[in-house]
Amino acid sequence: MRINIFEAGPRLFHNVVTGTLLGEGSLHILGVEIPGSISFNNVAMIFSGSGAVSENLTLSLGLYSLNGSTLSLANSASAATGLTLNQTAFSWLTFATSATQDITPGNWYFAAMSSTSLGGGFSLVKNAGVVDLASSAHGGIFVRGIMTVSTNAMPASIATSDLYKEGDPSISAAIAGRTHPYILISA
Amino acid sequence: MGQLNFAANNFIIPNIVYAFNNASLTFCPLELFDSISWATVNIINKVAGTRTVTKTFSISIGLYSLNGSSLSLANSIFGSQTHQYSGNKGGYLSLTSASATQNISPGTWWLGLLISSTAQSTNLTGNLVGQNANLSAANAFPGGFIGGAMTASTNALPGSIATSDLDITGQDAFTQPIIILTA
Secondary structure, three states: OEOOEEEOOOOOOOOEEEEOOOOOOOEEEEEEEEOOEEEOOEEEEEEEEOOOOEEEEEEEEEEEEEEOOEEEEEEEEEEEEEEEOOOOOOEEEEEEEOOOOEEOOEEEEEEEEEEEOOOOOEEEEEEOOOOOEOOOOOOOOOOEEEEOOOOOOOOOEEEHHHOEEOOOHHHOOOHHHHOOEOOEEEO | OOEOOEEEOOOOOOOOEEEOOOOOEEEEEEEEOOEEEOOEEEEEEEEOOOOEEEEEEEEEEEEEEEEOOEEEEEEEEEEEEEEEEEOOOEEEEEEOEEOOOOEEOOEEEEEEEEEEEOOHHHOOOEEEEEEOOOOOEOOOOOOOOOOEEOOOOOOOOOOEEEHHHOEOOEHHHOOEEOEEEEO
16 A cells, blocks of 8 residues: 555644754654555655744654664655744755655654754744653553664664663653654655 | 554654543544554553652553444453652553453454552542543534443443443543553
């Protein structure tokens, strides 16, 4: 089966908010289930900015598969732009993928990382995250969480033992660690 | 047909909590595109209140199939977990004690959630994270069964239950906690 659109979370979800990701070098990792084949070509997030400051904004997105206890990078995409953050509305930010790929149905992981260089702020449309979800992590294999070891590029592979599962008390302080950006792939 | 390592009814998790029906059974759908083993079921709970509290959750989740207008129990999974919360904290409840090994086939399944917790009376309510708030239809959904709740208390998962015996109006029909199945 082929699909033309995949969203990491429905657009109509009424509890979507905007906010920043964790700081530069931290990966937000979100496991998803893609029900049909789709080309990893047109990839987008939605962002907004404020403050009328000039900013160099970079967003990186990795597509990983899980083999045993290792996440392996299958593809990546990035969006980098210099812009003045004076938008009064949301804007699509489209990504350039590193290689042509037809994503097969099944489980995949998105890893997202952001950076800014001039100190301006921007916000991404993302899920709200559960405030104080910090008493216990989810069980079973890794599904969602963060990597806090700083990196300046998408790692080729990540051992899941190096990741914090969502809900882990070790990452209790950062609500941002429990949020994941809205991601849209369209054929 | 593929084999999944995890599946969820929603990958975007809101910051919405709602009080579950203590000691009553609530049904919500689970759509699977591929097969997955019935091994670990995760739901998210959160305690409302600001004091440190220890709560014990007793949880039974039934895996039901719908045949006509009757839900039939195919499998179940259990757990009793105690968590200490230092006010407003939440966490995952992970259930691993399945009553039988099963590889769930793709399609629509129904999860019957039977949850009870201690300290319900101390204003430190146990809640689930998911979708429920502000969604309450006065009439029943006109098509097929989309979810509902038993109005009577129960202490066990029924082997079968007619959907006509479930309340399918109001919030009960919309209640849908975040559920993540992991292999």
